[in-house]
Amino acid sequence: MSSHRGGTADLHRSNFHDELCSRAQPPTICTWRSDMIDQDKAASRPMAVAAALTGRSIDDMAFHEQLVVLTGELRALRTPNGRWIFVDAVRLLLRVAGKLLIDIPEGLDDLTQEVRQICETCYVRQQPTIRIGQLDSDLSDAKAILNIGCQPRSGAPCVSVSANGWLCRATSGPASLDGDFSQANPISSLFAASIGVSEVFKRLIEMSDDISPPIENMTFSLFDHSDDPGDIGPTLPSTLEIPNTLLVGGGAIGSGVALLAAQLALRGKLHVVDKQQYADENMGTCVLMERNGWSKRGKAARLAEWISDNGSATASGERDFIADAASRETCQALAPSVVINGLDDVVARHDAQMLWPDIILDGGINNLGAAVVQHRLDNLGKACLRCTFKLPEVDTHAMQADLTGLDIRALIEPGRQLTAEDLESAAPDKRERLRKQMSEGKTICSIVSEAAMARLGVNLDAEFRPSVPFVATAAASLVMAEFAKYLLNPSAAYHQTTVFGSLFLGATSSARINRAADPSCLCVIHRETILSSKVRLRQHLEV
Numbered sequence: 246m247s248s249h250r251g252g253t254a255d256l257h258r259s260n261f262h263d264e265l266c267s268r269a270q271p272p273t274i275c276t277w278r279s280d281m282i283d284q285d286k287a288a289s290r291p292m293a294v295a296a297a298l299t300g301r302s303i304d305d306m307a308f309h310e311q312l313v314v315l316t317g318e319l320r321a322l323r324t325p326n327g328r329w330i331f332v333d334a335v336r337l338l339l340r341v342a343g344k345l346l347i348d349i350p351e352g353l354d355d356l357t358q359e360v361r362q363i364c365e366t367c368y369v370r371q372q373p374t375i376r377i378g379q380l381d382s383d384l385s386d387a388k389a390i391l392n393i394g395c396q397p398r399s400g401a402p403c404v405s406v407s408a409n410g411w412l413c414r415a416t417s418g419p420a421s422l423d424g425d426f427s428q429a430n431p432i433s434s435l436f437a438a439s440i441g442v443s444e445v446f447k448r449l450i451e452m453s454d455d456i457s458p459p460i461e462n463m464t465f466s467l468f469d470h471s472d473d474p475g476d477i478g479p480t481l482p483s484t485l486e487i488p489n490t491l492l493v494g495g496g497a498i499g500s501g502v503a504l505l506a507a508q509l510a511l512r513g514k515l516h517v518v519d520k521q522q523y524a525d526e527n528m529g530t531c532v533l534m535e536r537n538g539w540s541k542r543g544k545a546a547r548l549a550e551w552i553s554d555n556g557s558a559t560a561s562g563e564r565d566f567i568a569d570a571a572s573r574e575t576c577q578a579l580a581p582s583v584v585i586n587g588l589d590d591v592v593a594r595h596d597a598q599m600l601w602p603d604i605i606l607d608g609g610i611n612n613l614g615a616a617v618v619q620h621r622l623d624n625l626g627k628a629c630l631r632c633t634f635k636l637p638e639v640d641t642h643a644m645q646a647d648l649t650g651l652d653i654r655a656l657i658e659p660g661r662q663l664t665a666e667d668l669e670s671a672a673p674d675k676r677e678r679l680r681k682q683m684s685e686g687k688t689i690c691s692i693v694s695e696a697a698m699a700r701l702g703v704n705l706d707a708e709f710r711p712s713v714p715f716v717a718t719a720a721a722s723l724v725m726a727e728f729a730k731y732l733l734n735p736s737a738a739y740h741q742t743t744v745f746g747s748l749f750l751g752a753t754s755s756a757r758i759n760r761a762a763d764p765s766c767l768c769v770i771h772r773e774t775i776l777s778s779k780v781r782l783r784q785h786l787e788v
């Protein structure tokens with residue numbers, strides 16, 4: 246299978262792949278101590294979003310001194326939806342709140358035990374305080390309160406959220422929400438938790454009400470993306486059989502997908518591919534990441550392990566670029582019918598589309614917005630991911646010059662060794678490193694590879710992206726809603742792109758569009774070849 250590649254990842258592909266493999270083996274032995282999570286790194290991405298949204302730098306210490314309370318109503322927490330929202334909210338709040346107080350009603354021993362276990366394994370700064378049966382306590386010290394239920398707390402900075410069927414509801418206003426939680430659905434539940442934690446974050450960063458007022462009486466359907474409060478959508482079966490599925494990306498969105506894969510009790514093969522390993526930064530954005538046994542482990546293998554331990558799917562993981570993994574044995578044997586992307590770069594999206602699965606679902610995020618883009622092979626006319634996400638124009642030599650500091654005239658002779666003349670014409674801030682590499686007899690080619698490695702794996706600042714965990718879980722909810730709808734009825738109408746523009750603004754920022762295919766794209770030009778090769782592959786695998 247051919248595949249377009251580009252960008253930094255293209256630089257001396259075989260060297261880079263060999264390096265990745267040698268670093269990935271033998272398997273890491275998990276002896277990481279709990280004090281090894283760097284709190285500043287864990288907070289760095291959410292803090293960067295806070296600064297971007299408010300236009301001012303945030304005092305990290307003061308931010309994390311603010312008290313956040315999570316509570317819930319007994320009637321709600323006795324339902325599957327109430328439990329899912331509560332547990333999902335714990336997982337998310339641990340990553341954005343410094344001081345967390347969790348109030349649980351009496352008589353919910355299983356929920357309490359699960360919450361305690363999550364708090365012990367996932368806290369970042371300090372373990373939350375867990376109280377039982379003290380819901381009437383004074384909460385006037387709280388900067389924000391998240392209530393899983395329908396009753397508002399007048400005069401308190403409180404948001405209530407609920408979920409029933411495919412509907413998610415949220416309000417920070419004075420009126421009660423619909424209190425029906427009866428139709429179980431983990432997708433709308435995760436979306437409700439995401440909106441609830443978003444409202445908490447809004448208060449923690451003290452967003453102006455003029456720009457982002459508190460959400461009041463929001464209703465949003467993950468089934469038809471409407472705000473019709475009367476239609477809760479069809480019931481979900483207790484388990485869902487999935488065709489062979491590939492999850493590309495084990496970061497923030499991929500973690501939300503894995504969480505829902507477990508909660509939906511998906512059954513079937515689920516293979517995860519990701520080229521990176523978890524770092525402390527991911528603790529602030531990935532909803533499942535724990536203090537021990539995650540940082541410095543390959544994302545794909547670790548996430549697959551979590552799915553196997555907590556869900557019903559047969560999960561496996563592979564550390565690689567998707568373009569390379571696609572041609573290897575595991576993906577070839579899997580021949581995935583479904584591909585789910587949780588990616589942040591266009592090249593990988595193009596590479597994943599080249600698998601031409603029956604359906605590809607792509608989750609995307611920015612600071613506050615979440616989106617799902619999908620392409621189905623049996624549909625004529627709607628854009629694929631290659632039409633939707635355009636590759637940036639890349640000048641390879643200019644990019645290599647930027648990475649290494651070398652003059653472009655040196656870069657056109659990759660096979661020769663570095664010389665003193667190269668050093669003289671190099672960027673001053675890179676000369677010291679280049680001098681050392683010259684003394685080691687390095688070639689131009691290997692210097693470019695090392696610089697690419699540094700950018701991808703070591704120098705995390707170069708890869709730094711602001712991000713908050715609750716936007717990623719909202720994107721995962723949108724993606725898995727489309728997946729579940731496809732499994733329930735593959736021939737039902739769908740939209741090529743669904744956007745939830747801002748979690749701060751709520752359902753009014755949602756939109757759906759059908760982007761048309763680009764007539765010059767491979768999905769149009771080679772459509773017949775793609776379809777016939779898929780048929781041949783299936784026949785081959787069935788023999």
Ligand SMILES: [Zn+2]
Pocket residue numbers: 628629630631632633762763766767768769
């Ligand atoms: Zn296309």
